[in-house]
Structures are given as structure tokens and as C-alpha cells.
Amino acid sequence: MIVAMQGTATEVQIDAVIEAMTEAGLGVHRTTGSIQTILAGVGATASVDLGDFEQLPGVESVHRISSPYKLAGRGFRPEGTVVEFRNGVKIGDTEIVAMAGPCSVENRDQIFETAKRVKAAGGKFLRGGAFKPRSSPYAFQGLGIPGLELMREAADAHGLLVVSEVMEIAQIEPMLSLVDMFQVGARNMQNFNLLRQLGQVDKPVLLKRGIAATIEELLLASEYILQGGNYNVILCERGIRTFETATRNTMDIAAIPVVKKLSHLPIVADPSHGTGRRDMVAPLAKAAIAAGADAILVEVHPNADKAASDAAQTLYPDQFDKLMKELRVVAQAVGRTL
Amino acid sequence: MIVAMQGTATEVQIDAVIEAMTEAGLGVHRTTGSIQTILAGVGATASVDLGDFEQLPGVESVHRISSPYKLAGRGFRPEGTVVEFRNGVKIGDTEIVAMAGPCSVENRDQIFETAKRVKAAGGKFLRGGAFKPRSSPYAFQGLGIPGLELMREAADAHGLLVVSEVMEIAQIEPMLSLVDMFQVGARNMQNFNLLRQLGQVDKPVLLKRGIAATIEELLLASEYILQGGNYNVILCERGIRTFETATRNTMDIAAIPVVKKLSHLPIVADPSHGTGRRDMVAPLAKAAIAAGADAILVEVHPNADKAASDAAQTLYPDQFDKLMKELRVVAQAVGRTL
């Protein structure tokens, strides 16, 4: 951490800042320039809130110079993390993984038909929501655990893994035997109690970026899970909120290579939520893979137009087939398989 | 809801859209223009997802024409909601209410000293966090229930009400006897399970706007609480995330009169989080009151620079004294008291 003092700062003010830095557990190096004094704080800066220093008398500005996360940083595992599942499927390796399924589990036929088509197209994970966070209380809220049981059955019947969203701590226990990976939704990216609890669980976690979260905040959120000892965390870019309204969100494709550089964690792209438009899923899925994504997460439904939620962004199985064929070629173009 | 068909849409496509609208429970009025056909859907449009229609063949665009919330809308209570507390304090009435206190409860001395000063300056609520949601797992996380008990004691000793943040469902029960109002933080604005549970509670709820939430989404979130029968909801503008970095967030002052127009719920302004800078709290608090806010929420700490969290945006008690005097004059200028 660097504290730049104002040119007019007095020695008393400088001493007070040095004291505050020392109290915060930092070692302090002082550079007295002709224009201003610079104080460099070294040590456990990750636990320091820069704001604590910004308003001290005589301070001009405060800068963080090392990343505030530790376990999520690339330096912690320079070789990168590969998350391996019980059936040998790996995320973070050369092979790109496809996860697909409906926004919500609706009934037995729907989820079995989807599972069959996802498997046939080369997907490895069946995705689907049992607990649905909806902006409006008047919208369909999901089938709950019975929906999850249906999805488990459908996935097992077709040799797929299951990923589904957990919305609160109380759902972890009943979901534990039904899913292969917990998904934390964008709205819960900073539900720290939930994250901390998932750090105790022996199942991988797919952590979605919040629509207003910076990449740094996403990595800090992952740190809550890693800290508990669960190192099987997979990040997910699914669009951020901007002024543009042509797409539901703006997919931050650059987040993929940025995360790859800053962190050792795998990263998944979700072009369905990232764009909110069925006709934009294919071009953005290709873009994500070209940019280095380790997996894609796509919404597929046998009767997409009548899906109980997210109909506008859901592919028909035939469209998913076609997409997988196209993605396979793009994956090869960047030295990977799918 | 209006569905505008493309000029090239066929009768078969138009019929399919009419059928889909009918299935969604809407009555449909058709206008066949020389350029394009317009379908107006009437009825229970609040539960309809516009996206379900946007991708149907032949559709050009879909527009919502009535608000998706019901109980939160101004029409539900045109006269406006006034939330009354057990000691007669009212929010939403002519008198503007001040809520103040530290970001986190740290110890007995701190919270008692704060309570004394808040009361002396004319504050009605003691605010303070016992459970702290922090972006970094390495930052101070709060004292928990013991902290809340200290705050209750301090508030009672000085005739203040207590407002404190609830972070998960399991905390509602132990907090119930200790707070006069539950606060839902910005990060939890769309924690729908928590909101639904708070709809069952017989205590007012202060619902903070998420940093990436539109005003419409804030009102929809409040609807989750109202739907459960708890009509004592107070909204809070605390800054949204934009590209500007001079302040931590950008306070959307216009949200105050917009909410007043769209909804009957009272609205509070939080210039401490809204700006993240101690020197900006006073001008923004004045602005909020000039724009029609019903209350202000401000961070105050006897030793602000050493606060365990949010030091940069916390006022010293003397600054709060001065602010209250200034706000009183502004309140009078817009026909209110404080």
C-alpha cells in the first residue's frame, strides 16, 4: 500500500499516518521527495481498508499495490487449477466442457428429454434450477427439491453430471447428495455467509460474477470459499450491467483472459444470461471459447418458447446440436478440444 | 403489454403470438395497421416475462406498459405510507428522521458514547452493524449478537430506536427482540428468500437499493416483503455503481423523487455509503433532503479515523452535530422539520 501525502502535509500529520499504518500491522518505508512524501506500507495489506487512510489529515491519495486476495491469486498455484469430477470429467484442462439444460426444471418429460439431447450433443453437465431467484414475486419460483430429484434421475440415466443453484445455507444439506457442483448465482456472489459455508463442503462450486461486480470482487468472493478449504471453485462470466440495452447484459469477454492471468481458477462463460437473446448465444459462445474459456453454460429446453423462465435466451435442442458442432471447430482453432 | 409484429409477419405468426398471449392469461386486442400489426395484451401482465415473446417468429419488439409491481405502486396507497414506531417516531411524515451510528459495533464504550451524541444532536435511531458483509474475508466481520445486545442497551439508555442489518434468515429470530427495524443491505436486495421471510415479521424493514439495481427492481424487491403482509417497508437510496471513481458510488438523488412518484413507500438517503467520503456526507445529505428524502442514515463514530470499518466515510460526533443544525434549516426550506 502506498500513501501519498500532500505537498503541504506537516511532519505531525506524516507521523500520525505512519502510526496508523503501524497500528494496522504494516511495515512502513518513507520517501521524502522534494514535492511530497510517499509512505509505502508492506505486510498484511490484504486485510487493510484503504479508506481508513484516505481521510487522515494531510493525505492526498492511497493506492493498493498488491492484490487483496491471496488464495485465488495466480501466484498461489501458477500451474492452474483443474477441477476433477467423480466420472473423470475435468474443468480447467485442455478439453472444454459444455453444461446445458433448462433455466428451471419443470417436469419429468422436460428434464429427461433435455438430458438425452444434451448428452447426445456432447454435453457433460445437466444444468437446471430448482430454486429460482426471480426479480418479481409473481414469476415462477421453481419446483424445489423434488425438481432436483428429477434432474438427478435424468442426469444419471444419461451419464451426465448435475449443477444447480443453491440460494441459501439451509439448502446445502438437502442438495448435497443431488448435485455434483453447487452454483452460486450472480445475485448471491456477495452472500458471504453462504460462500463461507460452501467452503466447508466437499463439492465444487461454480461462482457467478455479480452484474455489478468487478473482477477483483469476484476473486475476493471466491476467497471466502477457498479459505474454508474448498479449492474446487470455478468462476463464471455471465454479463455485467451497463447502459447498453440491446442485450440484457454486456458480456465482458475480456474478463476471461484477465481472470486467467490474475487467478489459477478455471472460468466458464454463460452466453445465455450474458446476452439474454437466443440469437446471440452462438456468436458469444464462440467468442468466449476463442478468448480462452474453460467451459460454457447454455440454456436448452425441448420447447424453448414455452419455457417457464428465460424463454427468450433458451436454445432448442437442434440449435444446441448445431452450436456444439461449431464450437468444436473453434476450440480446435485455439488448441483445445470439446 | 404491447407486442409489435414485424411488417413482414405472416398471419400464422400473428396467430401463434395471440395464442401465446392467451395462454399466458392475457386478453388480446389487435390493431392491424398498414405498416405492422400491434397486439395489446391486458390482464395479469405483472407475472408475464416479456422475454417469452421477444423471440417468437415475426415479433419485432415487446413493451411493458404497466408497472410489474402492485402493492408497492403509488396507486395502492395514494396518500403515502407512514411507518410508526413504538415510541411514536414516524418515517414518511412531515418530520425528517435522522439515523446515525457506527458502521460496526465495536465495544461498549464506543456504542454508548455514540448513542449519547446521536441523541444529543437530535437523532432518533441508533444504527450499527453486528453482522458485517465485507468484500474481503480478511476484513473485520462484526461482533454478532453480543454486539447487538450492546447496541440495544445503549439505545435504551438514551431513548433511541435500533436499526441493524440482517444478513440471513437464521438471524431474524435472535435479532427480533433486539432491533426496532431490520435493515436489508444492498448486497441482499435480491436475496428473495430473506425478503419473503421478512414479509412475515412484525417489524419494519429498511430495504437498501442494490448498487446495480434499477428503481423498478428495488420496488419489485419490496414487493416480496409487502406480499407477506408486512407493509412497513422503507426504501433507501445509497448510491449506484457507475464509471465515476471520485466517490465510492454515485448517489442517484433523482431516485428520491422518482420513488415518491411511483410508490407510496418512504425513502431514506444514506450519503455515507452513497459517497464513501466523509467530506461529501454533508452536501449530499442536504441535497437528499432538498429532493424530498424522509430520513437520512449517517455513519458516526466517536473516533472516526480508527473505526473498525468504513472509517473514510464516518463523521466525528462534532461533525454530526453541525450537520444536524444545517439539515434542520434545509428541511424547513422544503416545508418539513427535523
Add this chain to the structure above:
Amino acid sequence: MIVAMQGTATEVQIDAVIEAMTEAGLGVHRTTGSIQTILAGVGATASVDLGDFEQLPGVESVHRISSPYKLAGRGFRPEGTVVEFRNGVKIGDTEIVAMAGPCSVENRDQIFETAKRVKAAGGKFLRGGAFKPRSSPYAFQGLGIPGLELMREAADAHGLLVVSEVMEIAQIEPMLSLVDMFQVGARNMQNFNLLRQLGQVDKPVLLKRGIAATIEELLLASEYILQGGNYNVILCERGIRTFETATRNTMDIAAIPVVKKLSHLPIVADPSHGTGRRDMVAPLAKAAIAAGADAILVEVHPNADKAASDAAQTLYPDQFDKLMKELRVVAQAVGRTL
């Protein structure tokens, strides 16, 4: 400027960075810490592009520690700038100034009637566009110089000053005798050639903040004018673009006190463009004055609903009368007059 080297940076890399800093004309102070080396560059950092250093081998991060503007900075004129006009009206002094008029000058009757009403209500400036920048080429584009001549005549008849937008260099000369202040619109805030030319002109300039411009960029833009020797620059907050759609733009009220702190230049608030809604002009105008604005800029039209442009955000003269009365009281509440 501070360059933080990576912990793994070699001496060769550190030397290369020091050399690059020296070549850029900076003096360099080196702090060799146990974790990493910090290089502080002092001197003419305003002309240095931080990006030039970010990608050098071994560099972790680069931070600017002094503001990149000079003449616009508060330090240049700690007492603040007061811009005085030929009839003695001042902007930046205790008295708050109101500027009002139609979006576009349309015809003689319209502009004379507006001038009469603006004057009667206590306005000091007649505003109005002769050259209109419109997003669509199919929208009304303004009357040009003849419109400006009409506005000059109307203003003179009622003892008002004239402010109008200049859109390109070629318009400066013909406008010079017709306006008392040039306005640079938000879309032209970074039209640097135009700004540089206005630095040569002996008339004040009202510089509007771009919808995606940071406060720092606004101050840097003003620097282009100041550098030419024209120190009569007045800044204007008129809303920034965010994800919120309830108002056309999001008025960044905090920008007012932030500019007051960083710069000596006066600042005006434009709640008409800031909100795009007639019913939001009054609350935001009050908020802006409560937060410290030196002047307000408001759209008024005798037949607001039929204005050729910006009808939705334009006040009727009676509404402007009422607003001025209300603002007078708020101005007094913050120790000023209007």
C-alpha cells in the same frame, strides 16, 4: 507517479523502468522493500501516460498520485474563480444565478415571450440553441445564426445575458458578437480543437460534462481552454449515463462538491438534461443548490409541450416562476441568495 514492481522483478527490469521514467523527464526515488521495490517518480507527471509503464517487464502496477491538471486545480486559485459579466452579473459568488430558456430558438414570439418570463422570475441569462446537435438526422436541427440574432434581441429587450451552444470552430466568429457566454455541449466536451480555440476567445465558456466523462476528464478538458489564457470557464453537471432508465441521465449531484474541492472553477447544474423529465426538474434543482451549485440552467418554453425539441423536460413559465420562489428559500438555507 508510483511504479510498484513485482516481487519477482529483476534488477535489470528495475533499471529499465528507472531509465524509462528518467527519459520521461521524471526524478526517481527508489524504495527497496522486503516484498517488492517501489519507484516514485516526481516532476512533470501531468504529461506522462501511466499506460506507458504498465506493460514494462516486471511492473506490477502504476499509480498517479498528483492530479494531471494544473490550471484547473484548486491550488492554482485557492480563493475560487468568480466570472463577472459586462452587466455586473457574477457566477461563482454568493448569489446563485439562474439561466433559462428554450432548448431551441424557434421564432420571434417564442423567444421574446420566454425572455420576458425568465426576466420576471429573476433569471439573469437567456439560454437557447441555434445549432442543435441531435442524435437523429431526422430531428429539428436549429435555426442557426438568425435564431441567435432573435435571441440576442429578446435578451437585450429584457436586460438578460445570452448563453448558447457552439458546435464547431467555424461558428465562433459569427457567434462572438451575439452571445455573452459560449456553451460547449456534452457531446463536444472532448472536442479538443474547439476547446483550444475557445481558449483564445475573450468570452466566458460554459463547459458541460460529457455523459461518460469522469470529473477528472472534465477538469482536463477545461485545462485546454484555460491553457489558452481564457480563465473564465464555468463547469456544468448535466447527468451521466448509467444503467438506470427512470431518468434520461443520472445526475451526479456529488460532482458539485467534488468539483468545488478539486477546482477553483464555478459549477452549474442542469436538471433539465440531468433528468429529462419535467416533473424531476424542481427536486433536482433544489438538491443541486443544497449541494453547492453556483447556478442553474433550466429549459423553459411558453408552450412547453409543443417545443420543437426536449419538450419532455421543459418547464412552462408558470412552473419556472414557482421553482424560482422555492429555490430562493433553499439558497438562503445554505447561506446564499438567488
Add this chain to the structure above:
Amino acid sequence: MIVAMQGTATEVQIDAVIEAMTEAGLGVHRTTGSIQTILAGVGATASVDLGDFEQLPGVESVHRISSPYKLAGRGFRPEGTVVEFRNGVKIGDTEIVAMAGPCSVENRDQIFETAKRVKAAGGKFLRGGAFKPRSSPYAFQGLGIPGLELMREAADAHGLLVVSEVMEIAQIEPMLSLVDMFQVGARNMQNFNLLRQLGQVDKPVLLKRGIAATIEELLLASEYILQGGNYNVILCERGIRTFETATRNTMDIAAIPVVKKLSHLPIVADPSHGTGRRDMVAPLAKAAIAAGADAILVEVHPNADKAASDAAQTLYPDQFDKLMKELRVVAQAVGRTL
């Protein structure tokens, strides 16, 4: 255009709105529903400002249902526009075109060396700035016309075309014989006078999206050029401003397929400005091509770290070589060549 009246709107209010719509040149269809009345306006809606109706008494909301641009719309040229240059190079066809060069022309050696390397790697255009719009007046502002003459000479020596930014109307004439395509920078995207003038010019125009411009506004801006009869317009996605700071801008990759759908104009991707980071240029260039871009625009400099501007985002020639090889493979994967 659709005007939805409030449920409580009176017949007098409805009639007034119908009259206003008729005056605006629209035909009006009325649907009187049980809940509210809907008015559909048909005709020349492109020239109508929705805001003109939003504040009329009794109006609930106003919606545009057809796009406000005409000539830029896909419908105008369903087969797509292919811009052909004098040497036969085409943009918008199957072959993807690479444009590369320094941010600024600095001297003869630099630009000749760059041209040689760009050509060798397979580039078709030499790009480079002679007039530089810089946020700070203290930064390097470009060599002007002599710089452009050098670039022309270098391009001719190596069989390349030239694209360079025009910043104001007065520069068009002297640039005309020196460039093969005019570039309009992001800051000038809404400099409508400049656009209109370029509509009169017999050279293609590369129009960059403003950092806060929606896709609709980009298309409307292109309409200013098209309207003048110059149909050779190429759009450019170069990043928008969001809250994320890990990259200089957030590249809106989805804008590429969205533009392809809405418009017939070709679209170029500029990953150098889109990310501001050299290490992100390659992944984003690949993503852009995978998503359907017709060309890429990249900054290359023989001594990238010492470039007079944009050093941080500029590639070394060897990096550009490698990038071109990788892009060729990605282009093939999506059925194109490069």
C-alpha cells in the same frame, strides 16, 4: 410508436394526445381496452422525439416500435454492404481484413518499419494518427499533415491502404488525397457537423462507437453520413465505459452480431482500444473474429514500449506476426479467410 394512456385518462386527454400525434405527422390507431387506452402512431416515426409525448397529461408511457434509423437498417440492403477499395481490398466480404499501425505517426523510420512489418504479416491497411485527440493538453498531440504524408509514402512503398482519424471539418480537404479511409474517433461519434460533411466525401468512413454510445446511437450517427449519399460506412466496436477497471474499456463483443443483425454495414473490432492492454489484444481479437467481425484494427509499433502514445496497448511487430497466424486459424473455424 405506441402511447399507453393511464387507466384514469379522460377523453379530453386522449383527444389531446391524438391531436399531438396527428400534428407530428402520424396516423393514429386507437384501442380502447377495459384497463387503458392504447394509441398506435404510424408513419414517419423516425423524426419523432418520444419525450414530446411522455409528459402530456394522462400519458403512462411511450414506446418506439420501429427503429429510428432508415438507411443504416438491415432492411435497406438485406444482402449486406461490402466496401471495396481502389486496390480491390474489400471489407464486409468473406475475407477478414487487418488494419495495423502505430497510435501516432512519429517519424519516417518508425512508420516505414511499421508498414514493412504490417504488410509482411498480411495486413491490408496502415493505420496511424496524425491528429491526436488527447484527454490531457500536456500529452503529445500528433505531427499533423506532414505525419500523414509520411504515412502515405510508407503505405505506398508497401502496397498498403491508409486509414487515419479526421478530427474536424477543416481537415477533410487536406486529408482527402492522403487517406483511403477517414476514421471518426469515439469522441467525435456525435460530432454531427463532421459526419454530415463526410457524407459528401467520396471516400469510405470508419465510424468508431463512442464510449457511452448505445448501438442504436451508433447506427443513428452512421445515418448522418449515409444521408449525404456516402454509403461506404464501416462501424467499429472499440469498447464502452463501464465500472470495470481491469481493462481500460469493456469490449462489447455482442455488439458485433447485434450490428450484423440490425444493419447492413460492416463492423470492425479494435481490441487495442477495447482493452488498453497489450496482453489482452490477442484473446479479444480472436473473440471478435469468432463473433463475426469483418476486420480488426490493432496498434503495432516497432518499439512499442517507447511509443509516443498508447504504449501500453501497442503490440511489437513480432507479436503482431504471431497474432495474425492465430487469427487466420480462428477465421477459418468460422468459415472465413484472413
